[in-house]
Every structure is written in C-alpha cells, then in structure tokens.
Amino acid sequence: MRFHCTLLSITTLTSSVLAGGLVGLAISFRDLPSVRKIRNFVPAETTYIYDIKGRLLASIHGKFNREVVPLNKVSPHLKRAVLATEDSYFYDHKGINPVGVARALVVNLEAGQVEEGGSTITMQLVKNLFLSQERTFTRKIAEAVLAIRLEQVLKKNEILDMYLNQVYWGDNNYGVQMAARYYFNKSAANLNLAESAMMAGLLPAPESFSPFINMELAKQKQKEVLFRMLELNWISQQDYNQALKQKIQLNKNRSLEGSASPYITNTVAQELAKKFGRDALLKGGMRVQTTVDAKFQLMAEKTVKRWHKRLTYQGLRNNQIALVAIDPRTHFIKALVGGIDAKTSEFNRATQARRQPGSSFKPFVYYTAFASGKFTPNTIVQDTPVKYRDGNRWYYPRNYDNSFMGAIPIRTALSLSRNIPAVKLGKAVGLNKVIKTSRTLGITSPMQPVTSLPLGAIGVTPVEMASAYATLANYGWQSPSTLIMRVTDSNGNVLIDNTPKPRLVLNPWASASVINVMQSVINNGTGKSAAIGRPAAGKTGTTSSERDVWFVGTVPQLATAIWVGRDDNRRLGYGATGGGTVAPIWRDFMRNALKNVPVENFKRPSKFPRPRPQQK
Known part of the structure; x- marks a missing residue:
C-alpha cells in the first residue's frame, strides 16, 4: 500500500513539474552533447563484397555488424512488438514518460541504487549515441534531458527509425535488418508476428534470451510481448493464439562471418582500405561488386x-x-x-x-x-x-x-x-x-x-x-x-x-x-x-x-x-x-x-x- 501511495504522489508531482523542471535543469547540463549533430550522424555499417553476379562473398565490419534500412522496410509487426515491450506511449510523450519515470524512481529510491531505468525509446537512443553505459542517477538525468532535446529536433518516426537501426540484438548484430537475417534468414520487412514478438523479447538481454541458446526462454519472452500487444489492443485474441502456435524456423546457417574465397575478399579489402581508409572499410557500409564469378x-x-x-x-x-x-x-x-x-x-x-x-x-x-x-x-x-x-x-x-x-x-x-x-x-x-x-x-x-x-x-x-x-x-x-x-x-x-x-x-x-x-x-x-x-x-x-x-x-x-x-x-x-x-x-x-x-x-x-x- 505504501508503494502505491508513494507512486501516486510521485506520479502527480512528476507530471506537473517534469516538463518544465527538466527543461530548466538542462541549463545545468551545458556540457552535454548537442543533439542537433544527430542530423549528420552516420551509423557504422557492414561492408558487403559480392561476386559479379551478385552472390555474397563476405561481410566486413568492425564492432558494429549493421545494415541500415528505412522504417518503411521494417515489418509493421516488429515495430508494434518493439513499441509494446519498450515504450508503448512512444507517440504520446515528449521524450520521457512521467509514469515510467515515477515507477523507476520509487524502485530506485527503495533500492538505494539504479535498479530500473524507466527509459523511453528516445532515452535509450540518446544513451546509445551520446552517453556511457554506467547506471547512475546523474546519467539518468542527463539521458532524460537529451531525450527532451532530441524530441525537439527529430520527428517520432525518425527517432524510431534510428533506434531500430541502432539497437543491439545479440551476437554482434546491430539493427533490425542484421538481426532478422541472423535469427530467421529474412529481411526485416518480411518478419511475421511470431518472429517479431520473439525478436522484441530479445532486447532486454539478447544473449540470455537467444532462441539459439534457450528456445524455451525465448518462447516465454515472446509470449510476454504478445500479451502486452493484446493488452494494448494492437492485436486480436486470434492473432495472439495463432502467433503462439506458429512454429519458429530459425536460420540454420546464421554465421555471416568469413569468406568462401578469402584470397579474393582479402585482396579487395586491402585495396579499399588503401583507397578509403580502414575505418571506412569497417564502418562505411560499402557495396562492392567484384569481377569474379564465385563458381568460376x-x-x-x-x-x-x-x-x-x-x-x-x-x-x-x-x-x-x-x-x-x-x-x-x-x-x-x-x-x-x-x-x-x-x-x-x-x-x-x-x-x-x-x-x-x-x-x-x-x-x-x-x-x-x-x-x-x-x-x-x-x-x-x-x-x-x-x-x-x-x-x-x-x-x-x-x-x-x-x-x-x-x-x-x-x-x-x-x-x-x-x-x-x-x-x-x-x-x-x-x-x-x-x-x-x-x-x-x-x-x-x-x-x-x-x-x-x-x-x-x-x-x-x-x-x-x-x-x-x-x-x-x-x-x-x-x-x-x-x-x-x-x-x-x-x-x-x-x-x-x-x-x-x-x-x-x-x-x-x-x-x-x-x-x-x-x-x-x-x-x-x-x-x-x-x-x-x-x-x-x-x-x-x-x-x-x-x-x-x-x-x-x-x-x-x-x-x-x-x-x-x-x-x-x-x-x-x-x-x-x-x-x-x-x-x-x-x-x-x-x-x-x-x-x-x-x-x-x-x-x-x-x-x-x-x-x-x-x-x-
């Protein structure tokens, strides 16, 4: 009972002062990065090398194995599944969700440390782009400030687009396109509801919830996502039932590393690094058509x-x-x-x-x-x-x-x-x-x-x-x-x-x-x-x-x-x-x-x- 009273009080207080209070608090964070620079942000992308007929020979990347795709090339099922589990009020708030922040404050105050984030998708995005991964009160405040600033610079769909291409999905895969290929051997545009819910369930801990490691746990997280979508009336009961019954076909050949023709791809990579620099090779998302036929x-x-x-x-x-x-x-x-x-x-x-x-x-x-x-x-x-x-x-x-x-x-x-x-x-x-x-x-x-x-x-x-x-x-x-x-x-x-x-x-x-x-x-x-x-x-x-x-x-x-x-x-x-x-x-x-x-x-x-x- 004390928890609910505290939550109600904090929620009321938060709702009335957060909008103006955090904007005012922003003055104290003048050293934070300028979110306006995000318009010039180019995410690191994987470089692909193909043979003369378009067959993939190799993918080359640094820390981030990513292929950027526009929001209209992402399955509507996946967009709804991610929003349901990560930020169901995304299109209603201005960067922070007062109810979510209030709930996190109660949990964190009682624990004496940061246990729950209450982060919106916008807050997660600015954390990934601008801030460290440390879990402190100061960092959470900075995250909220930057989120408000970002919402003033970008439209909602632009933020969701960047988030889906930025977020980590496990096993060195960044962004929805790479994850969809890795887990289901599909493009992000072709994911069905069952697959989308399973992918969204990975986000809190991709390695722990991976269907390749523990399918039972992955199915449990999938069910939680589907139930949240049902609660929000984003899917019907029939959709919910059918998705739970649908058999998941995992990618049997999920490794995108290495090359079938290392002498070709290594030579090409060396030439590209010499011309454009190694950083551009690993992060530039180049598409390279070689002169060789893979079969030849x-x-x-x-x-x-x-x-x-x-x-x-x-x-x-x-x-x-x-x-x-x-x-x-x-x-x-x-x-x-x-x-x-x-x-x-x-x-x-x-x-x-x-x-x-x-x-x-x-x-x-x-x-x-x-x-x-x-x-x-x-x-x-x-x-x-x-x-x-x-x-x-x-x-x-x-x-x-x-x-x-x-x-x-x-x-x-x-x-x-x-x-x-x-x-x-x-x-x-x-x-x-x-x-x-x-x-x-x-x-x-x-x-x-x-x-x-x-x-x-x-x-x-x-x-x-x-x-x-x-x-x-x-x-x-x-x-x-x-x-x-x-x-x-x-x-x-x-x-x-x-x-x-x-x-x-x-x-x-x-x-x-x-x-x-x-x-x-x-x-x-x-x-x-x-x-x-x-x-x-x-x-x-x-x-x-x-x-x-x-x-x-x-x-x-x-x-x-x-x-x-x-x-x-x-x-x-x-x-x-x-x-x-x-x-x-x-x-x-x-x-x-x-x-x-x-x-x-x-x-x-x-x-x-x-x-x-x-x-x-």
Missing part, C-alpha cells in the same frame, strides 16, 4: 588443390601454387588463387610473392625487338657461345640443355626457349628499352639493365604476369587490371566505377607477332603439354635453380599465369620445369574455364601495319 573462382581453387596433391605425390614436397586469370578484353580478374589453402596461410602468392619468372619473361624482350621495326619472327639469330663482362667477372649465358643450335629464326628461339638468342637480342635492342616495355606492361618490380635480365632475373607476381600477357593478347590495348568492378555506399552513390577504358600502350603488330610466335611454343615447342585443342599462345618459365616454375598463356578471351614453387625458396625438385610441371596444370584449368566459351582465333600480324625501323 571455386573451380580455380579446386584445380590448385588437386594439383598440389598430385605434385606432392610426384615428390615435389611443400609445393605452393598461385593462379591468376584475366580477361584480356576488359582486364577484369576472373580468378585469383594465392595458395593451396587460405585458411592455413593468408599470404597471397598471387599478389604478394615476387618470384623469378625465368623464360616466361622472354616475350617482353621479343616484343621490344619487334616494336623496333628491325626484327620479325623470321629474323635469324645466332644460338652460339658468347660472353659478357659482368663487373670484375665474365658472364657466360647458356641454354637449359647446354647445347647450341647455331643460326635459327626468332620463332624457333622462343618456341624452344633458347637462352643465348634472348640475351643477344636484349643487348641488341637495349636492356633499358626492355625495362621500359616491362613497365608499360605493368611490371613494377625493381629492374636493372643487367645482362641476365632477358632470362627473367627479376621478381614478379603472378598477377603482373597475367596482366602483361593479357595486354599482348589484346594487341596492345590495356586497362588497369582489377578485382573491383563497382563500389557504392549504402545509399547507392557510386564510389568506384571500373568500367574498362582501354588505351593503346603497345604496337599492335609487334604484340600480334609475339602472340603468333608464342602459339608455336604450344604447337611444337616447350609448352606442348599446354595444348587445349584451340588456338592458344603461351610461354614456359623455369629458373636455373628450379626454385620457380611457370606457365603463362592466353587465348583471346582469357590469359592465365600459374606459378609453382616453395615458400622457403628452396629447390622445388630436380627436373621440375614449366613445360613438364606447370603446363599440364594450365591445360587442366583452361579446359574447364573455356568449356562454354566459343573458339576464337588470334588476329594475324598482317592485319596490322608493321612499325618502321627506329632511327638512332
């Missing part, structure tokens, strides 16, 4: 794992494989595999490992020669012994088999991967010009004009090699190679648009000539094991120490670079070569990749004007 990427990953096992069985222990496939027409990366298993090693060998390309670098030398106008695929070069001064020593280039073939055409020299003609040709056209060609093709690694440069005495990444071959396959037309097609913010504003804008960076005749000669590599040269039953051009690469073996090749629609080696940079295995070890992997991947792609011929060099010899 999965096929590439399975190819790498399958061949890793085969090579291990063949005695090439501790081997790693990297694969990059690029469409020459757009320079869109269609597949990128940085190793045999991203879960055991996040190091991306496709983009981060600079390894010697060996003879797969030679096409850049021959292109430079053709572009000079002084050489053609039929020009005779000498495969004969030669020596060059290298500091205080002499450098004697040699062929892989230590033999010499004498006078041979350039086509034969490249198709059989003869080293001495490549070195002689590089010296003849100028090693600085070879470096310039490499830079144009996108090779960014440090390069010096040393005599062994034509044999690939530099470090390159597989993505650089695939991109370079893609430019040659497109007859000198180039766009920046990219994994990202388009990026927007959560409101649809375009942040990145990588629609291809190709530029002609190489001589078309020289490019077509190199491609033409590299077809001989596969037809009757060191790359016979890469034959795929359609026109293709490529080049093997094997370093003298057998630490790095490559095959890089292309058809008009797809250029693919594959590297095999060891992370510790030791010898892969005696007899490991680009032609014997890697070309079969390339063939296997390309056959799968091109199953439904029409056969297309390369353009012949005669279709383009031949460059005139350059004047000294």
